[in-house]
Amino acid sequence: MFKRKLTALDYHAQNDFNIDDERQFRSLIVWLEDQKIRHYKIEDRESLRNISSPDWLNHFTQYYSDLVAPDFKKREEQLDWLLAFAIRLEYSDNADKYKGQTSDNVKKNLSNAPKVVSENPLDNLDFEAEEFKKGVRNLAQLLNVAQHPDHLITLSAMSKVITQRLSAEALENPDSVIIKGTPFPVQEADLGFDTGDYVLNQAAKVLRLLHIHELRDLQTKINECIVSVQASTANPKTDTRLGKVGF
Template identity: 40%
Template sequence: MICTIRKKFQELVICWKIRKYVHYKIEDRGALRKTSDISSWQRAFSKYLDDLSCPHSDRTISPVTTDWLLGLAVRLVYGENPQRYRKCTRQTSSTSKDVAPSSNPLDSLDFDDEAMKAGITTLATLLQIPPHHDHKEVLK
């Protein structure tokens, strides 16, 4: 299972690096393509994260690294054509006038309470969810 996860992660990095975010010259791209030797791939991946100025100290295949790389991908794709994505609107049920009172106990929680924030942080750590400055995003 771990080998499969590692292979999929390597494929994600290779696809991202080659097709979308070309950070290296062609002659410098080979190290990340050599996925059979995990130790040399890990060194190349760590160097790649350093070259991208990844702010996290974790240089392994982890949720933090994956989240950061995917976030970078989204930022770069959005940056290519921000007008395309600004046209999207969020539809919520709160605009409807006929909203029934909620029977969901979660609706009565105060998500800005300090104890709630601490609980969210603790739960995220246990579940290995990457940190984020907005506790509500971590909860999502």
């Protein structure tokens, strides 16, 4: 939540700052006072700089009060105010530098910035181009995938089909992915409740079956994890010389 303000202040640990880390928090407060706020004289900052002192929180409370800051109780609120205050001071000290930074100038600077050329051909595709949409439709017909008005949703559906049915494992063992058995009678199934609308009832049945399928898939993965853990923990080696079982 503080990354944007820390970036604006050019703080060196803007990406790694963790307010729950006491040392990081105290170091940031010292940095703000030394580099941006400068409310105290240099000689009066010693107690604040001693971040290992057991009385540091008392010194911080006094410092926060001396700034005539709002009566915030939570550390997150106090730090957010201090960062905003430091940004305000930074702008005041460099008003001439920042007042010319209009949105048009920022866009101009971005347009003049060097462009990074990606080696991944997919990054250069125009997913809204008519030629791309036509390719999606043709591939959907080839894979016998129902087409959605949004071609990107159709593309997502085809991705699932290719991943599940056309992977190397599936091609080597087609029986593992071919659905067998009698189709489930969705229309005859009991929904358990009534929405008052036939179409909504049918849609709810489909959603319920999809949810059950996801739960079964989750349970299968949980079972695989349990089996894997048991294979590692339930096969102790016995050393008769030690007279005990285990490693």
